[in-house]
Amino acid sequence: MDLVIPHPRGLYCPPGDFFIDPRRGVQTAVITHAHSDHVAPGSGGYICSSRCAPLVRQRIGARFNIRPVEYGEKFRLGGCWVSLHPAGHILGSAQVRIEWRDEVWVVSGDYKRDPDPSCEPFEVVACDVFITETTFGSPLYQWRPGEEIAREVLAWRGQARECGRNCILYCYSLGKAQRLLAELGRLDAGVVYLHGAHLAPTIAYHEMGIPMAKFQLAGDASKRELIQGELVLAPPNARGTKWEASLGECETAFASGWMALANARRNKGYDRGFVISDHADWNSLLRTIRETGARRVIAMHGDAAALVQTLREQGLQAEELAEARAV
Amino acid sequence: MDALVQLVRALEGLGDPARRIEALARAWRASAPACSAWMLSLLTGRRPRRLVNPEDLLPESARAAGMAPWLFEDCIRRSGDIAEVIALTCRQEAGVTGEIPLERWMENEFPIMRALPPGERASRLMEWRRRAPREHLLILNQLACGTFRLAAARNELAAALRQVLGVPAPLLAWRLMQDWTPSADFWRALGDPAGGDVELTRIPETSVPMEIRLNDLAEENADNWQAFWVPRGESAQLIRRRGGTLLWRMEEQDWMICPDELEAAARNLPDRTVLLGVVENGEAAKPARKNTSRKPADETDIRFIAMDILEWKGEDTRLSPFADRRMQLDQSLGGAGALTPQAAIPASGWNELTMAHRQSRARGYRGLDLRRRQDGGEWFRCLADPLVFHCVLTSYRQESWSEEAELTFAVWDGRGLVPVAAAPMRLEDGDGQALAGWLNSHFRERFGPVRTVDAQLVFELACEDVRPAPRRKAGLELVHARVVARAAIPASRASRVEDLAGFLPRRSPQ
Structure with missing residues (x-):
């Protein structure tokens, strides 16, 4: 029997009667991490890692019942033993291990293997069946160390500084921004400015003791001080807004794994692209699947065909997760 | 090589022309002369011929990347460029040699490879990945496969070269027009402030006529002014030096090849003479590139309409009385043929000039020029009243670096709308703001930076001419x-393409 099946509301575990990252309200929701496409308000109870809990609360509000658990702590849901294990995606991100009778399934959630100073490193969890994300399911995507990218960002700022321009680096508010801040902090980058949307998650990271570069709100109306030649992190939806215009003449860039391909860099409309991702690259996907020892692999998110085919050639039982249509 | 890699990366997503020029100049400043010359060669579209057929690379590249052939092809499908796939996926071995200058690739490595039989070239190319840093692989692969594209507009290149080399635009354009092969010597010669061609290509500064309305001069005595028809065409200088004739296109900032007929007509002019004027039907002879095909000169009827003398026998005439210069022009040039003086209007008094002004479009001219007979010849221009058409707004583009949006307008051709003009407009204040709101709510589709909108709004568009x-x-x-202004009529009643066609110039206005 499959311990995890697709359901219109998300991934469902029948013997445990709970959902993983449901898209709508359910009775019991196990949350892998606090990105908006993984947490929806309206559920009766939320279970997530203890460091994920403040971020989930920020996302859905404090009125919901959120139960934080420690990594590795086993708890009972229905007939299953469930535990959460670090996924290395963002702070508090978790894989979900489900044990029922003799079978162990692991749902990876989003994960990466590259070192990241802003979150817990990925933990390999042995299992029979591994449900893996495949956001970047092609050998074209192979990441370089975050530190190298941070050095490139600083070189970019240096160049723009000579011309008195600000650099706006567009990146997602939760996770990517803090990872960049943490990498930049290690390189003594000085003060990095933030768009308002980045502030709350960054403060949450700071309160949980993640060392990061000094940060400050850009365009703080109360201070009205103009910045010049500085690095500003902002969410992609601030592109082309009045806020952007208020920073004067700017250079823009986007930080994402998608920036690996020249076509994406050309078409996204940013001056340049930095290739940095919080998802597993091709080699990490293969390595992780090998290390879990899983005999069956179910791939979800993104274009999984190439990965599934490759795994089959290696003699594994591999399939794409069938999407359940909303009813 | 590093400078080229940086340049490719910088230009990739950059649209702002000023910033592109800055990036080009930065790349040249960071490079040695030979490398700079090769970068210029690539930027002017002189790609090396293809060394390797990308198809031949497939098996070896897949093996080098440790991939099954189907997986490698899947990557090519996603990326669209085999050179990029190889660069992203190949496993690099230890012992990368680091920086190999661009000129060494172009002058040594590629020719060595070209000497190999085609079958061995692919394996030689795959050898490179051991010797070149990963960031260089993409460009090396593209150069070898003949898929290298680095786009920079001609005026961007010229502006950046001017910044780096400090050489005036005409001289630079002249030197680039000659046959050249990239080398350190060529680069040094390109930036040489002296040299035999400096005097040859010197362009005297000229004043431009000030646009006024005829009424503005009503207080003046009409007898002090000489009126001329303004021909259609682009401003140019005709330069007679060292027994040859050169044409400098002032708007494009480039040389034009002088057709034989004009060359023959100009032979009557004394050496070291520069005329200011307009080239009619100049499109046929553009551009002044040796490797582009153009119509033979005798099939075109290019004419140079001389308006003024800037230098005569090596002497600056710009401050001499205008009447003298004009007399000189009339005496030296015939009234017909490829080289003629600007047609004068034998009118006396403002009333007659006003009549002439009204007729200018019908006679095939842009309007009137008025020159003060005495002194240096103060110069005013009264253009014919603009043509006004009702055009439908169909799309717009707003680039982040530009203060103005570019609106595209169309007219009816049968049942469909065909674009006929682009006009700038600020969307930030006043009427523009209201329009911006409308554009947002009537947005239909996006094509890169261009957004199409519902074809509902009609505008009055004024223009100088239809061409x-x-x-x-x-x-x-x-x-x-x-x-x-906005025209309060439905889109269906906008102008038709036939209405516009009626204003197309007839050839050879007289």
Whole structure:
């Protein structure tokens, strides 16, 4: 029997009667991490890692019942033993291990293997069946160390500084921004400015003791001080807004794994692209699947065909997760 | 090589022309002369011929990347460029040699490879990945496969070269027009402030006529002024030096090849003479590139309409009385043929001039020029009243670096709308703001930076002229169009392409 099946509301575990990252309200929701496409308000109870809990609360509000658990702590849901294990995606991100009778399934959630100073490193969890994300399911995507990218960002700022321009680096508010801040902090980058949307998650990271570069709100109306030649992190939806215009003449860039391909860099409309991702690259996907020892692999998110085919050639039982249509 | 890699990366997503020029200049400043010359060669579109057929690379590249052939092909499908796939996926071995200068690749490595039989070239190319840093692989692969594209507009290149080399534009354009092969010596010669061609290509500064309305001069004594017809065409200088004739296109900042007929006509002029004027039907002879095909000169009827003498026998005439210069022009040039003086209007008094002004468009001219007979010849221009058409707004683009949006307007051709003009408009204040709101709510589709909108709004568009434009669907376009006002009529009643075609110039106005 499959311990995890697709359901219109998300991934469902029948013997445990709970959902993983449901898209709508359910009775019991196990949350892998606090990105908006993984947490929806309206559920009766939320279970997530203890460091994920403040971020989930920020996302859905404090009125919901959120139960934080420690990594590795086993708890009972229905007939299953469930535990959460670090996924290395963002702070508090978790894989979900489900044990029922003799079978162990692991749902990876989003994960990466590259070192990241802003979150817990990925933990390999042995299992029979591994449900893996495949956001970047092609050998074209192979990441370089975050530190190298941070050095490139600083070189970019240096160049723009000579011309008195600000650099706006567009990146997602939760996770990517803090990872960049943490990498930049290690390189003594000085003060990095933030768009308002980045502030709350960054403060949450700071309160949980993640060392990061000094940060400050850009365009703080109360201070009205103009910045010049500085690095500003902002969410992609601030592109082309009045806020952007208020920073004067700017250079823009986007930080994402998608920036690996020249076509994406050309078409996204940013001056340049930095290739940095919080998802597993091709080699990490293969390595992780090998290390879990899983005999069956179910791939979800993104274009999984190439990965599934490759795994089959290696003699594994591999399939794409069938999407359940909303009813 | 590093400078080229940086340049490719910098230009990739950059649209702002000023910033592109900055990036080009930065790349050249960071490079040695030979490397700079090769970068210029690539930027001017002189790609090396293809060494390797990308198809031949497939098996070896897949093996080098440790991938099954189907997986490698899947990557190519996603990326669209085998050179990029190889660069992203190949496993690099230890012992990368680091920086190999661009000129060494172009002058040594590629020729060595070209000497190999085609079958061995692919394996040689795959050897490179051991010797070149990963960031260089993409460009090396593209150069070898003949898929290297680095786009920079001609004026961007010229501006950046001027910044780096400090050489005036005409001299630079002249030197680039000659046959050249990239080398350190060529680069040094390109930036040489002295040299035999400095005097040859010197362009005297000219004043431009001030646009006024005829009424503005009503207080003046009409007898002090000489009126001329303003021909259609582009401003140019005709330069007679060292027994040859050169044409400098002032707007494009480039040289034009002088057709034989004009060359023959100009032979009567004394050496070291520069005329200011307009080239008529100049499109046929553009551009001044040796490797582009153009119509033979005798099939075109290019004319140079001389308006003024800037230098005569090596002497600066710009401050001499205008009447003298004009007399000199009349005496030296015939009244017909490829080289003629600007047609004077034998009118006396403002009333007659006003009549002439009204007729200018019908006679095939842009308007009137008025020159003060005495002194240096103060110069005013009264253009014919603008043409006004009702055009439908179909799309717009707003680039982040530009203060003005570019609106595209169309007219009816049968049942469809065909674009005929683009006009700038600020969307930030006043009427523009209201329009911006409308554009947002009527947005239909996006094509890169261009957004199409519902074809509902009609504007009054004023323009100087209608000219043939073979590359436009409509076959014509409006010259210097600007938005006058919103027209409160439905889109179905906007102008038709036939209405515009009626204003197309007839050939050889007389």
